[in-house]
Amino acid sequence: MVKEKKIPLVDYKLCMACRVCITACPFSCLEADKTDIDSYRKAYPALVRPETCTGCGICAKSCPIDVIIMVS
Amino acid sequence: MRGYMGKILVVDLTAGTCEVEPVPDSVYEKVLSGVGLGAWYLTKNIPAGADPLGPLNILGFTSGLLTGTGSVMTGRWMVVCKSPLTGGWGDSNCGGNLSPAIKQCGVDAIFIRGQASEPVYLYVDNKGAEIRPAEKYWGLDAIEAEKALIHDNWNKKKPAAAVIGPAGEKLSLISGISNDLGRYAARSGVGAVMGSKKLKGIALAGTKLVKAHDVDGLKALSKEYANKIRKANAPGILKGALMPVLGKVMGSMKSVSPIDGMMTSMLLKKWGSIMNNTMSVKNGDAPFKNWGGSDKDYGRKYYKSLNPDKFIAREEQKYHCYSCIVGCGGICKIGDLKDGRYPHTHKPEYETAMCFGGLLMNRDTDSIFYINEVCNRAGLDTISVGGTVAFAIECYENGILTETDTGGLKLSWGKASEIVALVEKIAARELGIGDLLADGVKKAAEKIGRGSEKFAIHAGGQELPMHDPKIDPMLGTTYSTDPTPGRHTTSGGLYYTTSSLWEKVSWLPPFRKYSKSEEYEPTEVETMKNVAYTAFKMIVDGTGGCYYAMLMGVRHFKIFEFLNCATGWNKSPDEYIEIGRRMQTLRQQFNAKQKVDMASFKMHDRAIGIPPLEKGHNKGLSLKIDEHIRLYRKCWGWDEETGYPLESTLEEMGINGLLNEGVLNG
Structure with missing residues (x-):
């Protein structure tokens, strides 16, 4: 049976744009690329290389405030 | 599982070797990581009288003990060396993204010894470290060099890189080291030291995990802090x-x-x-x-x-x-x-x-x-x-x-x-x-x-930085006595008022409203505030903490609690402040070993208020700087004239024993 691949989903209402998930990703799938979230024009993490994401979940585990979940 | 990696990478550019060495747990427990680990290694291993731009100087890139553990506002890295600008202890603190990258390579610090004969850069990933030629990057400005290093070394993991620009290559004593395209470890002349070693940059692409004692506890503290910051608009x-x-x-x-x-x-x-x-x-x-x-x-x-x-x-x-x-x-x-x-x-x-x-x-x-x-x-x-x-x-x-x-x-x-x-x-x-x-x-x-x-x-x-000590005598004392003189981030009276340290440190008196004029009188009460805040700053620099988080005070930036969750040490704030005092004294012991003339650290007369300004906000203000300096040294247990730590202080703080721990390389 093939295990379903999961990818990170960021809760932008709570994310603080701290970039910990971006640094933690072993394959550099995430970048601070999403700038349309708030009036401060902060750059939030976005999955810019989904093809290299293995669904390992390291990004979610590393998030200091637990605002990333892994979804199918 | 104590937040730190327990190892350092030692690179010898003369010999062309890269070795990973273990560091005893006791070192971290006595001086944390970051600037403390750097002060421990450099004081042990740089011989007295070493030329800051010669092969005997050591350049260290250190991460913070809390970096990558689940704590927030703790991602800064520090460069340490013998400063060519002051001739004594040199360090410089920087944000960006290098601190976690150091730990992801499996070490807490990278120490560079010797000198290369041709331009080189250092590449490190999970497999190990390698010294590589850097002719193609030599001469590039810091922004272009960092982009090129990252581009050329990006395999699976995008590397983090730190570089010098042409000023560092040309040994300008006011040059620094950059990461994240223009975030600088700028002070102490650290760029010139890197340039003297012909080291253009370091590129770090490790992916190792940082393990902490109580990750849930760390995250709970981070969430509590984040909730406050989120609402502060x-x-x-x-x-x-x-x-x-x-x-x-x-x-x-x-x-x-x-x-x-x-x-x-x-x-x-x-x-x-x-x-x-x-x-x-x-x-x-x-x-x-x-x-x-x-x-x-x-x-x-x-x-x-x-x-x-x-x-x-x-x-x-x-x-x-x-x-x-x-x-x-x-x-x-x-x-x-x-x-x-x-x-x-x-x-x-x-x-x-x-x-x-x-x-x-x-x-x-x-x-x-x-x-x-x-x-x-x-x-x-x-x-x-x-x-x-x-x-x-x-x-x-x-x-x-x-x-x-x-x-x-x-x-x-x-x-x-x-x-x-x-x-x-x-x-x-x-x-x-x-x-x-x-x-x-x-x-x-x-x-x-x-x-x-x-x-x-x-x-x-x-x-000197852009803060006039004539309105803040504590700041002026720091400018004139810190192991790295002329620095505004180590301590100051205004900083103390926002720190809420007195709520955590048992021997600090409760904060009472007082007249500003009291700060100008050299008293033990005022000086001990300076000692406490400086020790606090050392803890922040040992953990990778942010200076602005520090300004928010320990009521909000719960660094002592973060440390206990990361390490499992369960120490009290008083015990951490003692660690901070040891770190500061160790930095000063570096200067003592190098026989630095501490009298030369006294700031320029204009900053002291000699003569006083004749107009403006600071009209007439002048500091009793010599008295402040003497009292400051006394309160630290340093010689009041030379500024060097007293033998009794070194013994009491266990610094002599500490300097004999670990592998001796000097």
């Missing part, structure tokens, strides 16, 4: 034009009360450190005209150029360092300046704005943005460059430098075109005036002579 009514008014109110206060540090977070979120610009003009914090002028010289028609709203008008997006939940930085567009030579620059910090604003009587905002990028690309410390340009202008005005000396530049206060041209000459270390000034004011004055030293404003060779 400046009201819309607060515009930049109001900041001088706020500064004037602050500056007129005759008494001192505790301040809730969370207030600073809303201002930092809105503006970043430039929130201070015009506020500092009016509250006595900012120096003017090479420390010889006052706010009366820099009136509204000048200071409106430093309105923070004017600065963020160029900001395209906010910038966060690793693990930062505030985001005080910004990426600014400057493509309209100088024929679009540079598209972007990091938002100038307060220090840069004031160094190239009030200190030079400049009111051309665009020139400050442009100079910021010139310095970032060359790899220069903007504080030292600003101070050096101010020195040159005053020498020119007094006939000590002439148009012939300056290569045709007609220097004068506030003349932006000449200031920009002079900075470009320093950045290029252009033969003549550029070369003369590229090592800072002390060296320049030694070469020029003819009375120029009275215009060379520094402490122990390091140009």
Whole structure:
């Protein structure tokens, strides 16, 4: 049976744009690329290389405030 | 599982070797990681009298004990070395993204020994470390070099890189080390040390995990802190034009009360450190005209150029360092300046704005943005460059430098075109005036002579930051006694009022409202506040903590609790402060071993208030600096005359034993 691949989903209402998930990703799938979230024009993490994401979940585990979940 | 990796990477560029060495747990428990680990390794291994630009100096890149553990606001890295600028202990602290990258390579620090014969860079990933040729990067500016290093070494994991620019290559003593395209470890002349080793950069692509004792506890603390920061937003009514008014109110206060540090977070979120610009003009914090002028010289028609709203008008997006939940930085567009030579620059910090604003009587905002990028690309410390340009202008005005000396530049206060041209000459270390000034004011004055030293404003060779100690004697004592003199981040009276340290440290007296004039009297009570805050700063520098988080105070930035969760040590704040005291004394012991003349660290008379200013906010103010210095040393257990730690203090703090721990390499 093939295990379903999961990818990170960021809760932008709570994310603080701290970039910990971006640094933690072993394959550099995430970048601070999403700038349309708030009036401060902060750059939030976005999955810019989904093809290299293995669904390992390291990004979610590393998030200091637990605002990333892994979804199918 | 104590937050640290328990190992260091030692690279010998002369021998061409890279070795990973274990570090005893007891070292971390006594001096943490970061600057403490660096002070431990360097004090052990750099022989007395080593040439700062020679092969016996050691350059260390250290991460923080809390970096990567689940704590927030703890992602800073520190460079350590023997400083070529002061001749003593050198360190410099930086944000960006290098600190976690060091730990992801499986070590807490990378120490570079020896000297390469040709330009090299260091590459490290999970498989190990390798010294590689760097001819193709040598000569590139810091921004282009970092981009190229990352591009060429990006396999699975995008590397984090730290580099020097051409200024570091040319051994400018006021050069720094950059990461994240212009975030600088700028002070102490660390760039020149890297240049002397012919090390253009380091590229780190490890993916190892950092393990902590209680991750859930760390995250709970981070969430609590994040909730407070999320809600801290400046009201819309607060515009930049109001900041001088706020500064004037602050500056007129005759008494001192505790301040809730969370207030600073809303201002930092809105503006970043430039929130201070015009506020500092009016509250006595900012120096003017090479420390010889006052706010009366820099009136509204000048200071409106430093309105923070004017600065963020160029900001395209906010910038966060690793693990930062505030985001005080910004990426600014400057493509309209100088024929679009540079598209972007990091938002100038307060220090840069004031160094190239009030200190030079400049009111051309665009020139400050442009100079910021010139310095970032060359790899220069903007504080030292600003101070050096101010020195040159005053020498020119007094006939000590002439148009012939300056290569045709007609220097004068506030003349932006000449200031920009002079900075470009320093950045290029252009033969003549550029070369003369590229090592800072002390060296320049030694070469020029003819009375120029009275215009060379520094402490122990390091140009002073943009905070006038005449309104903050604790700050002035730090400028004149810290192992790295002339530094504004180590301690200060205003910082103490926001720290809420007295709520955690049992031996500190409860904060009572007191008269500002009490700070000017050298007393043990005031001095012990300085000791406590400095020790706190050492803890912050041992953990990778952010200076602005520190300003929010331990009530909000729960660094002691973070440390206990990460390490499982379960120490009290008092015990951590003892660790901080040990770290500071170890930094000072480095200077003792190097036989640094600590008397030379006393700041310039203008900063002391000799003679006092005759007008402006700081009119008549003068510090009893010698008495402050003596009392400060006494309270640390250092010799009151030489400044060196007493043998009894070294024994009591276990420093002699500590220096015998681990593998001896010296």
